[in-house]
Amino acid sequence: MRWKKISDAVVRRLPLYLRVLDELAKNKDAKLISSHELGERAGVGPALVRKDLAWFGEFGKQGVGYEIEYLRLELRKILNLENVIRVAVVGVGSLGAALARFHIKKFLEDESFNLKVCALFDADPDKHGDMHEGLHVRDMEELEDVIRSEDIEMAIITVPAEFAQDVATNLANAGIRAILNFAPVKISVPDHVQLATADLSLELQRLAYYLQEE
Amino acid sequence: MRWKKISDAVVRRLPLYLRVLDELAKNKDAKLISSHELGERAGVGPALVRKDLAWFGEFGKQGVGYEIEYLRLELRKILNLENVIRVAVVGVGSLGAALARFHIKKFLEDESFNLKVCALFDADPDKHGDMHEGLHVRDMEELEDVIRSEDIEMAIITVPAEFAQDVATNLANAGIRAILNFAPVKISVPDHVQLATADLSLELQRLAYYLQEE
DNA sequence: TAGATTGTTAATCGATTAACAATC
DNA sequence: TAGATTGTTAATCGATTAACAATC
Incomplete structure (x- = not known):
């Protein structure tokens, strides 16, 4: 799984997003999250959240947002955190x-x-x-x-x-x-x-x- | 002592320069250092070294470079490291x-x-x-x-x-x-x-x- | 004087933000 | 359908690099 030339500035924010999703998944507060709220919690602007994620694929649904558990798993794959x-x-x-x-x-x-x-x-x-x-x-x-x-x-x-x-x-x-x-x-x-x-x-x-x- | 609106990117490099100068001062290898060599040792381009320092004053001499001990003390002042x-x-x-x-x-x-x-x-x-x-x-x-x-x-x-x-x-x-x-x-x-x-x-x-x- | 290197301005590069058509 | 939010392109912002006149 390779996406060439992703800037380190982008890679540094992915663990931040993952942490927010981990937290939400644990508490099962909701199933969905918007780029606005994910950004809010991670300390990043909503446009940047969408742009960062878009480097790796289309994980959201227009008008709906991102499915928390799905995005969490995708981010773990992207960050190479699936195996020990x-x-x-x-x-x-x-x-x-x-x-x-x-x-x-x-x-x-x-x-x-x-x-x-x-x-x-x-x-x-x-x-x-x-x-x-x-x-x-x-x-x-x-x-x-x-x-x-x-x-x-x-x-x-x-x-x-x-x-x-x-x-x-x-x-x-x-x-x-x-x-x-x-x-x-x-x-x-x-x-x-x-x-x-x-x-x-x-x-x-x-x-x-x-x-x-x- | 205040220089308004210095970017954090600049402030983050000052301790890097200071560390290089501390090292040189300890070993008394030389009295002078150029932006080129200071940058080399700190992992920063020479133009950026000069630009960073220039925010706070004129510490070098054209054709000569920076006096190590003097610049070291000035950087300590700038970084507020003179007192405990x-x-x-x-x-x-x-x-x-x-x-x-x-x-x-x-x-x-x-x-x-x-x-x-x-x-x-x-x-x-x-x-x-x-x-x-x-x-x-x-x-x-x-x-x-x-x-x-x-x-x-x-x-x-x-x-x-x-x-x-x-x-x-x-x-x-x-x-x-x-x-x-x-x-x-x-x-x-x-x-x-x-x-x-x-x-x-x-x-x-x-x-x-x-x-x-x- | 000739050579070197600064301080500074202009050019470039890259990253973030704004805007919006697509679409759920 | 009306409202919301994505993915993406264009505009902006800021930081780094290149270039060079000033001068030691």
Whole structure:
């Protein structure tokens, strides 16, 4: 299933729409939703909602709107969230451990959440063998083997900034296709690897700007 | 110090430039940097670097470039990072505790890092009094008093999604001016409160899209 | 002086919004 | 049929890039 050249600005809004639909589906408030209301709840204009969805097909009915459950399932298909995606966490400090814990719990509790953390890695030998939510911390030496044998496609990097680039390179070499980076550095990856950044320092510094009196 | 109507797209790049300058200043590699090299290191085009900086003044010299240390200090002024900014963490689960720990350590280790976590709050009475890096967990009842008496301007929300909006409202009422929200929900705040979102689920779902074969 | 690089204006590019015919 | 809302095209808006005179 491929629709070429969809802008990332569009792709970023799809999970937003999906979240609204998940919520509505759970509460069974209604069967239908208009682009106006979906946009309202997602924080996006109604015209943009329609345009975003139209890139992938015709999901609505004129004069009626979109069927919530149907659109929800279609969006899950589009976002590739139908099958379980295996995830590794590299760097098991308190942040890495917390993220692993959070996602493992969510996977167990929410049946529509399809991201499964299934391996933890850390360079510190003292941590090897430590258990977190049923997973033990592995040596970085095992990275490539485990990623390949366990079909891990995504990784979360929570190592100190100075090691992040090396880790990212190793992950790319091991066949990882998407990385969420928490380390406060710009990292480079090959074109076929997707990168998302959760750079808290950057966000906090940006917020500081707006604290100034206006 | 106010320059009206600077676009957020511009403000978001300033911390990126600052990080590059911090790095260069630490290593004392050189005294000067061109927009070309600064852009290179920050991942931004050279013309855009010059245009971004030009919003705030004339910091460079034609034919020469920008003085690293000078520009670094000017950027710190512009971003309002000269004085310590006090921060509260609301929701002390494993993620909240990890973030508090991370930032408190960074504040102690890096003298140019001016964000100081100085209060922790949680709704769970079992956690009240627990210590994290020298701070005890307080009751939510104390939120407003403590924020006002300790001059706390910024908050990090790490409570479960269903409580995030209430917490944000309470924070806004207590006079908080900027919020970094980790809860996976859209929250609304008054216009005078700045909001940054660290919505990991959204990022991971976006990444999932790109895992599809092309 | 010759070479380099800024600050700034004009041109381009891309994303959002408005408008509306099609149609349920 | 009358009212509503989609999918889509055209208009607008804003952000980035290219170009270049000014000048160190």
